[in-house]
Amino acid sequence: MVARLTPDQKEILILMDAAKGLEVPSETLEAEVKAFFDSAPPLQNSDGITQQLDQFIQRNSSPSANGKARRIVCVTSGGTTAPLEQRCVRYVDNFSSGHRGATSTEYFLKAGYAVIFLYRKGSFQPFCRSLPDDPLLECFKPIDESNIQVCEAYSEAVKRAVVDHHTAVTGGLLLKLHFNTIFEYLQMLQIIAVSMRCIGPRAMFYLAAAASDYYVPWKEMVEHKIQSGSHLLDVKLVNVPKMLSVLRKDWAPLAFCISFKLETDANILLKKADAALEKYKMDAVVANELSSRKEQVVVVTSAEKVLVMRDKSRSDNDVENPLIKLLSDKHGTYIERPSR
Amino acid sequence: MVARLTPDQKEILILMDAAKGLEVPSETLEAEVKAFFDSAPPLQNSDGITQQLDQFIQRNSSPSANGKARRIVCVTSGGTTAPLEQRCVRYVDNFSSGHRGATSTEYFLKAGYAVIFLYRKGSFQPFCRSLPDDPLLECFKPIDESNIQVCEAYSEAVKRAVVDHHTAVTGGLLLKLHFNTIFEYLQMLQIIAVSMRCIGPRAMFYLAAAASDYYVPWKEMVEHKIQSGSHLLDVKLVNVPKMLSVLRKDWAPLAFCISFKLETDANILLKKADAALEKYKMDAVVANELSSRKEQVVVVTSAEKVLVMRDKSRSDNDVENPLIKLLSDKHGTYIERPSR
Numbered sequence: 001m002v003a004r005l006t007p008d009q010k011e012i013l014i015l016m017d018a019a020k021g022l023e024v025p026s027e028t029l030e031a032e033v034k035a036f037f038d039s040a041p042p043l044q045n046s047d048g049i050t051q052q053l054d055q056f057i058q059r060n061s062s063p064s065a066n067g068k069a070r071r072i073v074c075v076t077s078g079g080t081t082a083p084l085e086q087r088c089v090r091y092v093d094n095f096s097s098g099h100r101g102a103t104s105t106e107y108f109l110k111a112g113y114a115v116i117f118l119y120r121k122g123s124f125q126p127f128c129r130s131l132p133d134d135p136l137l138e139c140f141k142p143i144d145e146s147n148i149q150v151c152e153a154y155s156e157a158v159k160r161a162v163v164d165h166h167t168a169v170t171g172g173l174l175l176k177l178h179f180n181t182i183f184e185y186l187q188m189l190q191i192i193a194v195s196m197r198c199i200g201p202r203a204m205f206y207l208a209a210a211a212s213d214y215y216v217p218w219k220e221m222v223e224h225k226i227q228s229g230s231h232l233l234d235v236k237l238v239n240v241p242k243m244l245s246v247l248r249k250d251w252a253p254l255a256f257c258i259s260f261k262l263e264t265d266a267n268i269l270l271k272k273a274d275a276a277l278e279k280y281k282m283d284a285v286v287a288n289e290l291s292s293r294k295e296q297v298v299v300v301t302s303a304e305k306v307l308v309m310r311d312k313s314r315s316d317n318d319v320e321n322p323l324i325k326l327l328s329d330k331h332g333t334y335i336e337r338p339s340r
Numbered sequence: 341m342v343a344r345l346t347p348d349q350k351e352i353l354i355l356m357d358a359a360k361g362l363e364v365p366s367e368t369l370e371a372e373v374k375a376f377f378d379s380a381p382p383l384q385n386s387d388g389i390t391q392q393l394d395q396f397i398q399r400n401s402s403p404s405a406n407g408k409a410r411r412i413v414c415v416t417s418g419g420t421t422a423p424l425e426q427r428c429v430r431y432v433d434n435f436s437s438g439h440r441g442a443t444s445t446e447y448f449l450k451a452g453y454a455v456i457f458l459y460r461k462g463s464f465q466p467f468c469r470s471l472p473d474d475p476l477l478e479c480f481k482p483i484d485e486s487n488i489q490v491c492e493a494y495s496e497a498v499k500r501a502v503v504d505h506h507t508a509v510t511g512g513l514l515l516k517l518h519f520n521t522i523f524e525y526l527q528m529l530q531i532i533a534v535s536m537r538c539i540g541p542r543a544m545f546y547l548a549a550a551a552s553d554y555y556v557p558w559k560e561m562v563e564h565k566i567q568s569g570s571h572l573l574d575v576k577l578v579n580v581p582k583m584l585s586v587l588r589k590d591w592a593p594l595a596f597c598i599s600f601k602l603e604t605d606a607n608i609l610l611k612k613a614d615a616a617l618e619k620y621k622m623d624a625v626v627a628n629e630l631s632s633r634k635e636q637v638v639v640v641t642s643a644e645k646v647l648v649m650r651d652k653s654r655s656d657n658d659v660e661n662p663l664i665k666l667l668s669d670k671h672g673t674y675i676e677r678p679s680r
Contacts, residue, residue, distance in 0.1 A: 081433070085604075093421070093433045122462055125474060134465060135476040142503040163482040264425075 032241035039217035040183040046191060049177060053116070053195040056175045060114040061199060071202050071331065073113045074192050076209035077101020078120025080182040082240075084216055091181075096210035098123025100260075100293070100320070104206060105174070106164075107324035113204070114173045116192055118185070120209070121178045127165045130157045182212040186243055193251035201335045203255035205247065206327070208286075210262065215240050244280035256283050256331045264290045273300040283334065284327065294319060299326060372581035379557035380523040386531060389517060393456070393535040396515045400454040401539060411542050411671065413453045414532050416549035417441020418460025420522040422580075424556055431521075436550035438463025440600075440633070440660070444546060445514070446504075447664035453544070454513045456532055458525070460549070461518045467505045470497045522552040526583055533591035541675045543595035545587065546667070548626075550602065555580050584620035596671045597622050604630045613640040623674065624667065634659060639666060 043049075060070045078101065079094035101117070102124035108115050109126075117126065131154065132138040139154035150158050168174035177192075179185040196203040217238065244259055259282045261273040266289045273287035277300055287298040296309040297319060308326060310319035383389075400410045418441065419434035441457070442464035448455050449466075457466065471494065472478040479494035490498050508514035517532075519525040536543040557578065584599055599622045601613040606629045613627035617640055627638040636649040637659060648666060650659035 084432075090435065091433055092424075093431055095430065121473065125477060128474075128476065131476070133461065134468075136468065136471070136479075136498065136501060137465060137505050139476075140502045142506050145503065146499055148499055148502045158476065159486055159488055161476060162480045162488045163485065165477050166482050 033246055036241050039219055041218050043187040059172045071113050073108050073204040073206050074116040075101050075105050075206045076118045078123030079210040080185045080212045082182050082212040082215040094210040094212055101208040102126045103318050103320040107320050109168055111324055111328045117176045119178050121180055127161045182215050200254040204331055205255055205257045207259045248281045256334045258284045261285055261287045373586055376581050379559055381558050383527040399512045411453050413448050413544040413546050414456040415441050415445050415546045416458045418463030419550040420525045420552045421520055422522050422552040422555040434550040434552055441548040442466045443658050443660040447660050449508055451664055451668045457516045459518050461520055467501045522555050540594040544671055545595055545597045547599045588621045596674045598624045601625055601627045
């Protein structure tokens, strides 16, 4: 396949084709997955990450007061990037503030879960949602030349952020791991899933991160910055293999798995959520539309579709409050299922 | 021009062509600039921004102790995004932490300048470079259930950040304005340049931001999220017009203008810096190579090339320290030039 631009055109043309909807045969998927991981740059400090995970999972696996071991959820959050150059100057990014993941983490902790928070660097952090973008500069002021204090208006929010965050981390209930690229994200997700395999159905995956659909295989990537002048240039992006299938089938076959479907067009949303549920064998798909996602979501399972809306009369009135309650209940039923 | 992929190919192909190096005739550039601004979504709160700028410029234009009015520099910082969809889920981003712009701002303030800091949301802020990514969560700890304090190790850095930042902003010497997209960046740069026109050669532009080279005209952009499945899709990105020419010629003809050239390949860097100096009629181009950019840069002017290196023996040992001194000197000479 060759596509050319005439030399006087000043354009980039991105052609996206996918021809999906067609089921990818599993031998093709396996080859795609292998190609993806083979093409990825090696993950920094993967041994250290595995060690942190093992300790965290072990600590949260002894039976607690009620005689049961704590459930553990891996919450993924924020968008991933797909670099266009090895020494990365340009990349394609997926929009996601990480608000959903950060908020959900707080409610999972409240619901008694231990949380592995796999987040995009710079995205929202748990307990910090009500703070301004630059909390240090915007919430503090000098009293004199060498002393500072919290501004009155943020006093409570700042205190809660620091205290609650610190309590969760030092209490061994919150483990934070960060990524930037789609390569890092999927490599880390695999390590987490494999580490959590030992806890069987007590594990939940809550995949709120917006993973890139396309990537440039690392080895085919140009080393240097793409020159905007001079020559005709083409960069090939290929589909990121559908890792949800692999997670479900190979990495974490016993875990309770929840994926997300975000669309800007409400008309196609539920249909796409249904398709994802079926195709990737998820236990639930959370369907959300970009403009109303902080007000309501639909939890799609094979048995039902449940509209979850935020309760404006409460102080903890996030849509994630009833959402996590519902998912935690479903997870409880899943764990108790006799067939297991 | 039509380029097609066969239906079973799962690829995006990005073709970049530019055919530049060829001079764009000025009537073409004018048309391109008009097309860019016509295609841009309207800037939010442009009246408010103009008002802030006018107040800031006026406040810094009365003669100070030495009988001269303060110089004003506009420092741009961070990368811009080019949205691929109107309700933006995906975009092409340019890498830039904003470290250069934030650091330079501190040294410009030290050198007596008033600074308009036009920065990408989430990029580095002046006086905060030595702090961790999440200063609130990483620099503070609880003393008890409802009181917090700064950790010993960060005590001085946190204090300096809050005090120095607050002093510059409330003292009327630092005005911060933020952008995300290439549309916002260039619209704001135009407003700033036009507002600063009244101070003539006392104005400096220090264009450290990494502006996108390509954009999708807003009106040609798809409204909804690009579907990764289903159909063949093409997105056209066109060249962002070379606004440096317009800044120099129309927006700020009397200002002292400095642009940046960043490359990952040292072999082509100086040649490209020379070309930019000539083509855009800059007063200086700061040439930097990605891997060594915190150690050294080359200031390229029509008269000379000066290698500027950081002085490791000092406490304020950033390369921006000697860089801003050099540029401030050159700006002084420029202001005093008899022909003006």
